[in-house]
Amino acid sequence: MKVAIIMGSNSDWPVLEAAEKTLKDFGVEVEVVVASAHRTPDVVQNFAAGARDRGVEVIIAAAGAAAHLGGFIAAFTTVPVIGIPINATPLGGMDALLSFVQMPSGVPVATMAINGSKNAA
Template identity: 50%
Template structure:
């Protein structure tokens, strides 16, 4: 088994149902990843260690999901040179997810966090794979197949709809 290229972290285990989508799509695309809980507020030392050591362990991109105040993606981005993709999570203490979206999206200049839509961990996984595909031809091929399959599903859906209308 190769060392993980993508780190998937989340502020709480309760975020796993959303963040699992990133893991699932990375598996489908043949990308090695690791997944764990790292809370910016409850375990700041763990967050500092994770962010500072990720590159040295071979991580190329970090996907960070968080709900509520959602400080995890931005704090991690402030501690590493690696690209960070933030996933705003609509959590039980969230204001319809807007607090999470804005906390991740509105980063100050110099500390960018790529931000996907609310609960869109699958898109974060795809984006992470696209980033590392610039140096991995196998992942390029897997992404091409993945996108072709998306196209086929839409075309099949359109054909089914036409049949239903007749």
Template identity: 50%
Template sequence: MPQVAVFMGSASDKDTMQACSGVLDQLSIEYQMTVTSAHRTPERTKRLVQELEAEGCQVFICGAGLAAHLAGAVAASTAKPVLGIPLNASSLGGMDALLSTVQMPPGFPVATLALDKVGAKNAAWLAAQILALRDSDLAARIQKAREEMKDKVEQDAAGL
């Protein structure tokens, strides 16, 4: 049963969104990753949200570029947390996707992360923190990963 759904608007977003799945794998969080489009497959998007929610999915992560309406479409279909990752897919440097993701109407929030791979990683970390509110084992895995990051900085500093 996936705890997290990871949606991307296009298969061309896979490389970026794998930064998200890498963190989820590291923390042993079950997820489902797929392509769905707010514009090209709106019925599929809504159906996926309903099916995944029925299976127990708790957090939805959506990465999209250009108009970047995927996260908003998902937020319109669920009351579960939706995390948006604006992707740089145009000559506007991702600003179009950022503004589309962050500017949601009241009552349909999308927690908006940074652009591209950094945002994808942080979306997975934020999803983990949300899940850890009710999962002490996951909270411990997050803390252990943070300790390892701290240790790596200390090792890097000592190596200079």
């Protein structure tokens, strides 16, 4: 099995380290990518569209604030996407949580608790 972890910024890594460690402890191959749906949308689209061809079976997408990353990825792949809202604003991650859980019909993103990367793994 292979799981991809994608984050919009390197600053999200301290939250996602637990996911990578948990996956590796279970013997799961992990691909880690830093790419932003806002700053590098072409990179994210290519990442999502090619995930299945790279052997990725699940994508963990972490984002703070508007949390656009998980839904953007889900729009370009049928690989399951798990969203991790990141506490990155004065709203304590609630903005990200609400962005993830309110994806429109047809763009599913399973959503973890704020900073819940270990459970995503």
